Amino acid sequence: MFEVIGxxxxxxxxxxxxxxxxxxxxxxxxxxxxxxxxxYAPEEIVYAAGMLPVGMWGGQTNGTLSDRYLQGFCCSxxxxxxxxxxxxxxxxxxxxIVTAYCDTxxxxxxxxxxxxxxxxxxxxxxxxxxxxQAGKDYMREEFERVRKELxxxxxxxxxxxxxxxxxxxxxxxxYAMQEFxxxxxxxxxxxNAKSRHLIIKAAYxxxxxxxxxxxxxxxxxxxxLPEEETGKKKIILTGLIAEPDGLLDIITENHMFVxxxxxxxxxRQFRTIAPKQGDALQRMVERIAMQDGCAFLYxxxxxxxxxxxxxxxxxNADGIxxxxxxxxxxxxxxxxxxxxxxESEGIPSLYIEIEQRIDSLEQLRTRIQSFGEMLS
Numbered sequence: 196m197f198e199v200i201g202x203x204x205x206x207x208x209x210x211x212x213x214x215x216x217x218x219x220x221x222x223x224x225x226x227x228x229x230x231x232x233x234x235y236a237p238e239e240i241v242y243a244a245g246m247l248p249v250g251m252w253g254g255q256t257n258g259t260l261s262d263r264y265l266q267g268f269c270c271s272x273x274x275x276x277x278x279x280x281x282x283x284x285x286x287x288x289x290x291x292i293v294t295a296y297c298d299t300x301x302x303x304x305x306x307x308x309x310x311x312x313x314x315x316x317x318x319x320x321x322x323x324x325x326x327x328q329a330g331k332d333y334m335r336e337e338f339e340r341v342r343k344e345l346x347x348x349x350x351x352x353x354x355x356x357x358x359x360x361x362x363x364x365x366x367x368x369x370y371a372m373q374e375f376x377x378x379x380x381x382x383x384x385x386x387n388a389k390s391r392h393l394i395i396k397a398a399y400x401x402x403x404x405x406x407x408x409x410x411x412x413x414x415x416x417x418x419x420l421p422e423e424e425t426g427k428k429k430i431i432l433t434g435l436i437a438e439p440d441g442l443l444d445i446i447t448e449n450h451m452f453v454x455x456x457x458x459x460x461x462x463r464q465f466r467t468i469a470p471k472q473g474d475a476l477q478r479m480v481e482r483i484a485m486q487d488g489c490a491f492l493y494x495x496x497x498x499x500x501x502x503x504x505x506x507x508x509x510x511n512a513d514g515i516x517x518x519x520x521x522x523x524x525x526x527x528x529x530x531x532x533x534x535x536x537x538e539s540e541g542i543p544s545l546y547i548e549i550e551q552r553i554d555s556l557e558q559l560r561t562r563i564q565s566f567g568e569m570l571s
Contacts, residue, residue: 205396205455234296236248239362247356253273258315264277289315304316306564319341368403375414384425386452398462435523436460437461445560446563451570454512455509461491467486513570517534517544517547
């Protein structure tokens with residue numbers, strides 16, 4: 196048990212202190228770091244270049260420097276990333292990859308070019324029709340461009356062998372994470388909402404090979420523990436992100452636990468594994484083409500509702516909490532469709548609007564408390 200607690204506390208600390216963890220990883224590995232905006236940045240290419248991919252998921256910042264570049268109705272992740280960059284908190288990065296999924300991200304690309312002319316900024320535009328051959332060909336060309344940009348920055352070629360090794364490391368990581376999130380069902384106290392979140396989040400700030408070894412060690416240690424009996428209600432989270440951490444504490448306080456999630460920051464990152472056919476870049480293309488049920492990727496059949504309903508049945512969940520990041524248009528557009536589908540199946544759901552820079556959690560506390568009482 197001491198080994199389990201020690202590993203959990205270690206990964207939680209990394210999830211709560213990203214910059215310290217990144218600088219420590221850079222020192223231990225001798226690698227340079229590349230920032231990766233949400234979501235689905237081609238991290239495998241960064242890793243193959245001998246660099247550390249670093250997740251850029253915002254944070255709780257209260258400054259106003261970003262107001263010079265982004266309007267008040269832009270999402271808090273983009274504002275936080277820009278604020279932190281203007282404060283020099285990303286000066287240690289050798290490059291930043293920005294994925295252009297929404298209007299705000301497109302604005303960020305142009306604004307960052309103006310604000311940080313010295314920065315190696317690498318935009319990536321994913322095709323809308325990513326499942327057709329033309330879309331796949333275009334996506335591969337984008338990945339090739341990222342590869343060339345990173346080669347220019349490092350002065351070294353990214354070999355096919357390095358790419359193959361990288362994608363295998365990422366596949367191993369994704370398989371391990373799929374196994375880890377399944378453990379939540381049997382250990383709702385040990386892996387409460389915040390612990391589960393921070394353990395998953397820690398992967399964004401570590402060398403993936405090192406992280407995977409630690410998470411596998413944690414998985415094997417947890418498997419030796421007896422299952423926990425609890426009367427807590429099973430909740431599934433969906434949305435872009437479920438932060439600040441205080442939100443997750445409120446869920447735990449109200450006798451609920453996260454049995455599974457459909458969060459862009461969490462399970463969506465590893466629920467799809469690249470097929471084994473083709474070279475490394477083609478496998479990356481196919482993995483994105485296979486990814487469904489995400490508001491940021493074109494989905495003419497709107498499969499997200501069906502995916503969540505299947506999750507409810509699989510995990511015997513009691514309800515859904517829809518974590519709507521304020522001013523996130525792709526997620527907002529999905530909500531009416533998702534709400535209708537959940538209601539048609541009689542699945543209880545709670546819609547909450549969140550911001551990373553939220554000043555008070557009391558309104559959320561009241562609503563989550565009421566939802567928990569309704570489920571009971």
